[in-house]
Amino acid sequence: MLAGSDPYQYQPGFGNHFSSEALEGALPVGQNTPQVCPYGLYAEQLSGTAFTVGRSGNQRSWLYRIRPSAVHRPFEPYSRGAHGVVGTFDAAASVATPTQIRWLPFPIPDGADVDFVDGMRTIGGAGDTALKNGLAVHIYTATTSMGRRAFCNSDGDLLIVPQQGRLAITTEFGPIMAAPNEIVVIQRGMRFSVALPDGPSRGYILEVFDGHFELPDLGPIGANGLANPRDFQTPTASYEFTSDEWEIVNKYQGELFSARQDHSPFDVVAWHGNYAPYKYDLACFAAINSVSFDHVDPSIFTVLTCKSAHPGTAVADFVIFPPRYEVQQRTFRPPYFHRNCMSEFMGLIHGEYEAKKGGFLPGGASLHSMMTPHGPDARTVELATSRELVPGRVADGTQAFMFESMFQLRLTRWAAEHTQRDHSYYKAWEAIPATFDPTRKVQ
Template identity: 60%
Template sequence: MATKEDNYKYLSGFGSEFVSEDPRCPGALPEGQNSPQKCPYGLYAEQLSGSAFTAPRAENRRTWLYRIRPSVGHGPYTKFPKGFLTHDWDEQEPDPNQMRWRPFDLPKTPDVDFVEGLHTICGAGDPKMKSGLAIHIYSCSISMENRAFYNADGDLLIVPQVGPLDIKTEFGLMKVHPNQICVIQQGMRFSVAVNEASRGYILEVFGQHFQLPDLGPIGANGLANPRDFLTPTAYYEDMQNTSYQIVSKYQGGMFACNQDHSPFDVVAWHGNYVPYKYDLSKFQVINSVSFDHCDPSIFTVLTCQSEKKGTAIADFVIFPPRWSVQEHTFRPPYYHRNCMSEFMGLIHGAYEAKKDGFAPGGATLHSIMTPHGPDAKCFDFGSSEVLKPARVADNTQAFMFESCLGLAVTKWGLKTCQKLEEDYYKCWGDLKSHFTGMKL
């Protein structure tokens, strides 16, 4: 797939207005109004809405697309094989055990594209009610040829782990490498091309949108800076009289229709509802410089809030390279029981609290109120290390999808993938009593 460097940035935060036109068609953006009687170059005007028309101005999301053919020009939808993509959260009995998966398989055959390689691990909620989330793995070996995909159920936050993704969208082109992320928002059509067998993680939120977390006492600067989020530049292809398949994820099901032209025929666009990408190495870490721990929420890159203030349907949290300087403190992550569900993945390196067993391309799930924390080896080191300023997590990038919802694991996640470690609980088996007080 041809690529073109993205160069439009979030200059003043989410909600900003963006303007872009393909340089091959200067003046393609209408002046003065969104939908003139006749658009320049004989284009069609089409609005893509990501919020209710009547949403408050600060929350209203929409973009005007000026395209060669309107997206309505397609045949009827029919069922599309959905493989291991599911939102049936009752197909397995609830299981509160700590879970860890070995690295998920890359495709065993050379003919699996991004859509065909989607596998659901866990989730909760109902896309019909626009509430909840799902966590998927993608594993693909070939590019999507004359096929586009869109998600009618919600936003997709994509975390590549093996192999870069060339993503063609209605808004333009994005190249997303491991240690970068991208968000394709609800309803946006896209296609994924790969040059090698590729694998990664996906966080899907139903009917809501990701946003930057509030900074509170941190102040104006810190965490993910708005200017580091990149949106693509308009780039169109004029492919007529061809066979193109559009795959839709709708109410948890998969459907497909055919059309005789490329869906990536947008010559110009303007609005505040766009796909975007972000380089995790640009995250500005905030941390303790005295003693004890700040909560892991200080590592939040993006959040999707529930109706309960300060409680997330989903947070995307990273654990990047940083300095650790706390005094009189057990520096590794503390032992913990949480009212949130914590799903962790590893992009590369070795996670600081479990340097053995937790491998890149694998995952862990620690469910609501199920205890977890460092293994015995990490505890012994953290209890005896000389506390001087030290680098943490160099050459490593772990992340967490955290949610207030109780996540149900699918049959594929528990059984079919055959990657679940049955003896994960044993990593805490060597934790011994060091009690020195009076024994009763």
């Protein structure tokens, strides 16, 4: 059992230097690596950036644990059967297509015990984990808790979006409870285990191979708006002191490896630093929108971004379309038809997305590749062009999101050939009529 602070207590703030101890006095005073740590603990640093990164960008935490994490037997290739994660996206192992793609809800296994690790499947991505360049999009479907198994991703940061069922996540930094309409970010190298308090669970994962997620710059918005730093929550220290057999599953270069150890990996009694997992409630997002005319670009709904080396572009943006008011005058209010230089993977947590009146369902997904045209379906166009433009609410009871990237994504064959792929998706636009009339001028 976890000992120390009460479960699911959090520290507010994004990017802060946090301190947390489950036993009073467990944090050393005055230095990070005393000859003998309090309570006979061992000091261990977890670095999320290179040692020589400038102070403003340096991310690391000190963990004070019962046994060093190096105490385990050698890693061996994962032996529980073929896994579904991918770390490279070359032509031999993946599929490229500019076609608009939609998947119906990914099924949760029926009658099988599948945990978070074994239920993870890669949908697509770009780049190579070994080169620390690119990203991947995954889906997870799980029916059972991980038990005495922990997962560690050496390839990148994971942004987890639960869609069905809460996730009780035990991390080295403390426990996190994540419900649908919340997100959790667990960075590279952090060990965690997932339990399912509500039974079968499903959700989405965005993985970035380089850099870390951060809050987007606000520019002309000013100091306030979008996601506020104080609404992010980081766990407080709790620890397990056991001699049970544990399995550590490590994702390394897109492959899974397994090691055994005779103690819990969650034996951190105290920690301090700015490299820690966190969660965020999407209901806290302060939406910004037009109050005059025209539809603002979807970038205005960015919650987190992982910036690229090119200013103004991103390895990945996490964007949401939350409940809000729309008041634009003389404006086609749904998302406009567009082609752009980003890849857009969309998912739906609950409700009905405002630009699609059927087929795009919770637990499903869509992919609109770079420069592939897309936009609202025929029914949405019909309603939007005939409605009275009075102030009104949109997206109540709905939460759609988007993983957006400057990279061109390739699909795994699993995703491209999945039985839930909706091959009739193109029909969403077939019924849009040509209303052009050169004799009729509308002001």
